[in-house]
Amino acid sequence: MATKPVILWFRRDLRLHDNPALNHAAETGRPILPVYILDEHFERPMGAASRWWLDKSLRALDAALQDRGSRLILRKGNALNQLQALIAETDADTVFMNRLFEPEAFEHDAEIAHTLKADGVECRGFNGALLCRPGAVLNGSGQPYKVFTPFLRALLATAEAPAHTTGPRQIQTPKTVQSDALDSWKLHPHRPDWSKGFDWTPGEDGASQALSRFIPSGLKTYAKDRDFPDRQGANSRLSPHLHWGEISPWRAIDRARQAAKENKLSESEADKFIAEISWREFSAHLLHHFPYITERAFRPEYDAMPWRKDDASLKAWRQGRTGYPLVDAGMRQLWTTGWMHNRVRMVVASFLIKHLLIDWREGEAWFWDTLVDADRASNVQNWQWVAGSGADASPFFRIFNPITQGEKFDPDGGYVRRWVPELRRLPDRWLQSPWTAPAEVLRDAGIVLGRDYPKPIVEHEKGRARALAALKTVSGRGDDHSDRD
Template identity: 45%
Template sequence: MTKRPIAIMWFRNDLRLADNPALRATTQWAREHDGCVLPVFILDPVISDQLGGATRWWLEKSLTSLDRSIAERCDVSANIGAFSALRLFTGKASGVFDSIMETRPVGAMFWNRLYDQPSITRDTGIKATMMDRGLTCESFKAQLLFEPWEVKTGGGTDFKVFSPFWRACQKSQPPRAPFKAPDTITLFDQIIKGAVELNTLDLSPKPFDWAAGLSERFTPGEKGAMDQLFEFIDDRLQDYADLRDRPDHRVTSELSPHLRFGEISPFQIFHTANHFADANPGKGKTASKFLSELGWREFAHHILFHAKDLRSAPLQDKFRDFAWADAPDDLEAWQRGQTGFPIVDAGMRELWHTGYMHNRVRMIVGSILVKHLLIDWREGLAWFDDTLVDACPANNPFSWQWIGGCGADAAPYFRIFNPVLQGEKFDPKGAYVRQWVPELRDMPEQFIHKPWDASPLILKAAGVTLGETYPVPLIGLKEGRERALAAYQALKKG
């Protein structure tokens, strides 16, 4: 049994080798102490509670990719034929580390910081325990450009509004440059008690592989993330500012699931986009617009860190007693893309098939659910948590509180998206609707977003029978708007 001191690299939402500060510290410690590296991932209750069906699928693929990448960089003397390079465990993280240290000479532990309260509580306790035992134990900034406690208002308080928050970030010290992956990793090459095989984690979709469409859209893993970044920079970023709200054009980066699992860092994205702006005079505006979306992610984590409960409690207390409708049939119709509003149904069907939805469409489907149908935003959050490949503890609840009008810098109660106007503006020829709602593919352009306005002759020619081949709307647009305004006005008066 080896007596070389072990440095544990605890992977969580940072499943990459490049620009990984904790991994760099781990390999450096091992080198300086003539030790070796033990890469660990633990499916503990904190992480498991944050996973839905789509993110579990992604995690399985990402862990497979990370294990392969670590193995490729192993010291030539390592013999890992009997086990994975990345050691996998289940159970409470503290118990896993206690078990490892009962039989192994662990001298250090490193990880990158997370910002939700359950992770902070877990990590704080583990760090205190390890340091009491005399271990070197450090955490690092890797998932955000700016730590939540680094960005304050002029009065020293936390930001509640995005625009001044992002301006303050831009005036701060520029984000550091990303660094390369380690050339070699001196891996601990002995069996560890309690380590399990990947299939033991039970991450694959069941009872059937509903995620087949996810693999058609995405390639999880660090290489897939970098390929996605460079494809976006080379082919689509130049049009981002003008077309980013158009679901009928593929111009968005689609990097959010890679960011969610840390297969790419925000530092890599930030500096790559800035290099694009430097190399393309006159394109600074489109790069800046893209980076502001990275700023929204920063802001969501800023709010997550300072909020006690972003998932279940509205940030604005007046919404705690809001009279949400009890409408399970409407909720199910929304989930299945059967609302009778074409762009809403297109978005919900895209989500189910690919695990992804264009950001503009996310706002439209969210508004229909929360405002026209008056269904609790937490129902939408739960569905997105289960079906989005990029669902994370910050962005998803932050976005749902925004659309519900109860969060930070939220959409005001009177901002109610009209799905017909939104469709006509952002999917003017109906290409997005035709792709995902094929029963409407033959509708004329002027009626694709409002088939109920078409004459019986036009509907017949398009092969559409409302209420049979395609549903009638769950609620009238005017009726839904007036009902929402009345409910929000009552709340305001109360």
């Protein structure tokens, strides 16, 4: 009886450190059966960049388990069926997992736990993904927060940092259980392999290295530099690691707090970083409490926005061929590396939603497919933030000017020149608006607009006026012409 194994069901907690489900499984003293199930039937199918990441992260997790005498068992198909099959094969009577908090997954987990319990199997879920589980941070009336700042205050007052753990040194796993071959899942792209520019180290070691690189360097000037896409190391690039649970958000926060405590950086820099990690948390809590926001506007009046259907412009946006260098640089960075700088994400999203008046859901879907950090909650929350329709959103009339954004946040043009190399010889003065350059300047830079680089697909002022007119139809606010950056 005592040797019945515990199934440790990995999902988006692909790590051995700070893993509550693993720690609880180890405490039982029984053999552990680490399993990952590829079940693409109950939630939105993963995007292509996420599949790329998962492939490498599972290999890293398997290697880490092998170092501790274990291995990762892979199964594909309906998660409940696969768990039941494993239970039948191994005589396991316990399943431990770290919970997912997206509404579909959360309900699905509850159904699985309910069914297994009826079969006499104990099924326990833990929180390894968030600082605080949704439902634990509520306002005085017991309602979820809809505004970030009071949420942050309450979160920091409520959330308690767990002790750092490294997991058991040895993990005993039954030898005979069959596993799929990871290659047979074909998660890595073939013909064409578009991932050659993906410069990432998925897995727990990669996550820990990213944090260790960032804390002593980028974090020192984080608040000032994080908005400049060309400043190397100014952001942590932890987002895909956090999404896949290769590092606990607590680990990142503890390391930042520790560095501030040791006077290696100012407390305000650590606080800013913690606030950004808390936006991830805010997004997850919002989606958990308001599941409809994946499909509909948080503020219902925005669902009446007169979106345009314009496939040619949507395609130009996706391909980074809008004629606006900062927008195009961002979209090409995304395609090439599976990631885009946060400031530029805001600019490209604003351009799609406002200058092109294309439904934010089109942009969200493209990001979902192409981002290595594609995260249902953070993606939807941020798209609705830009669209003005979210809980604590930027007002719709805040229309980023892609030219002045470029001049302000890419003042030396390093970012644009890197991702839009056809413009590299254009002097800074015209780099963010090539169509304003005199003919001889374009000639000297070797550019014929419309041939080497597109003319703008929409004029800034016209796009802006159209967006404000559209806003007026839903909220009567289109007359507010502030153009804040």
